[in-house]
Amino acid sequence: MFGAIEAGGTKFVCAVSDEELKIFERVSFPTTTPEEVLEKIFEFFDTYNDIKAIGIGSFGPIDIVEKSPTYGYITTTPKKGWNNFNFLGKMKEHYNIPIGWTTDVNAACLGEYEVGGAVDNDSCLYLTIGTGIGGGAIFNGNFIGGFGHPEMGHILIKKHPQDDFEGVCPYHGDCLEGLASGPSIEKRYGVKAQELETDHKIWEILASYLAQACVSYTLILRPEKIIIGGGVMHQPQILDLVKEQFTTLLAKYVEVPDADSYIVTPTLGDNAGITGGLLLAKNSL
Ligand SMILES: Nc1ncnc2c1ncn2[C@@H]1O[C@H](COP(=O)(O)OP(=O)(O)OP(=O)(O)O)[C@@H](O)[C@H]1O
Numbered sequence: 001m002f003g004a005i006e007a008g009g010t011k012f013v014c015a016v017s018d019e020e021l022k023i024f025e026r027v028s029f030p031t032t033t034p035e036e037v038l039e040k041i042f043e044f045f046d047t048y049n050d051i052k053a054i055g056i057g058s059f060g061p062i063d064i065v066e067k068s069p070t071y072g073y074i075t076t077t078p079k080k081g082w083n084n085f086n087f088l089g090k091m092k093e094h095y096n097i098p099i100g101w102t103t104d105v106n107a108a109c110l111g112e113y114e115v116g117g118a119v120d121n122d123s124c125l126y127l128t129i130g131t132g133i134g135g136g137a138i139f140n141g142n143f144i145g146g147f148g149h150p151e152m153g154h155i156l157i158k159k160h161p162q163d164d165f166e167g168v169c170p171y172h173g174d175c176l177e178g179l180a181s182g183p184s185i186e187k188r189y190g191v192k193a194q195e196l197e198t199d200h201k202i203w204e205i206l207a208s209y210l211a212q213a214c215v216s217y218t219l220i221l222r223p224e225k226i227i228i229g230g231g232v233m234h235q236p237q238i239l240d241l242v243k244e245q246f247t248t249l250l251a252k253y254v255e256v257p258d259a260d261s262y263i264v265t266p267t268l269g270d271n272a273g274i275t276g277g278l279l280l281a282k283n284s285l
Pocket residue numbers: 007008009010011012059128129130131132181182183192193194195229230231232233234235
């Protein structure tokens with residue numbers, strides 16, 4: 001059996017599966033304090049005594065550099081109480097089994113790469129547009145990163161001429177996350193993103209930011225596929241707008257796969273992250 005944790009800034013999901021990754025139990029609870037959350041995690045996994053490994057995909061930033069003294073920590077998160085929290089260490093104190101550790105988006109990327117929309121590809125990039133924006137990428141089976149993991153949500157982009165919003169990123173104001181995350185929409189209009197009309201002008205503006213980001217990722221990494229998930233992508237009209245603007249912005253400068261197969265939503269849907277967590281567990285053996 002494998003265990004997986006999708007550690008989100010809003011909620012945690014824990015699951016256990018068999019060797020074929022078939023999930024037979026899953027629970028979800030809100031991200032309150034680390035103490036409360038750990039208690040719930042232990043309560044869930046402690047009922048199983050046959051778990052061989054656990055995989056964790058966590059919100060961040062996190063430390064994934066094995067030789068670092070703070071390896072396994074959630075580091076500079078603005079999320080109250082979670083700053084410098086030794087998440088992996090606490091898990092290892094309680095469970096003496098291999099525990100895989102990476103970012104939530106790397107985990108989702110792994111899910112799509114191994115059993116989702118990118119199974120036929122040697123590389124893919126996964127981006128989530130939710131409460132925050134983050135991205136991870138896998139090339140030939142390996143996550144990209146070095147001194148740390150990528151922070152694809154905090155890249156700088158050109159403002160849309162019809163957008164005078166200052167942005168919500170506590171670090172950069174109007175970076176990609178500052179301008180295109182769910183909370184940025186909510187702050188602009190005073191209502192949740194899901195409450196706006198499908199033909200609202202914000203979707204075009206949002207798409208222009210995501211298209212710019214996809215151009216940058218394309219030029220820097222040249223992945224075979226870009227998968228965009230997260231709550232905001234539940235607006236089905238965004239994807240086509242992104243593809244359209246991406247094609248215009250790239251201006252045929254470099255060759256990319258046909259836009260319909262290049263920029264896609266996750267085949268695993270909202271299960272990409274937890275599936276990736278199970279794969280992380282499997283791969284850690
Ligand atoms: N149908 C929708 N249309 C537009 N925006 C949506 C829709 N559903 C959810 N959202 C927005 O998506 C954001 C939440 O994203 P998501 O569900 O991916 O959570 P998350 O950021 O992954 O949370 P966690 O931190 O728990 O992982 C919220 O800002 C919400 O307003």
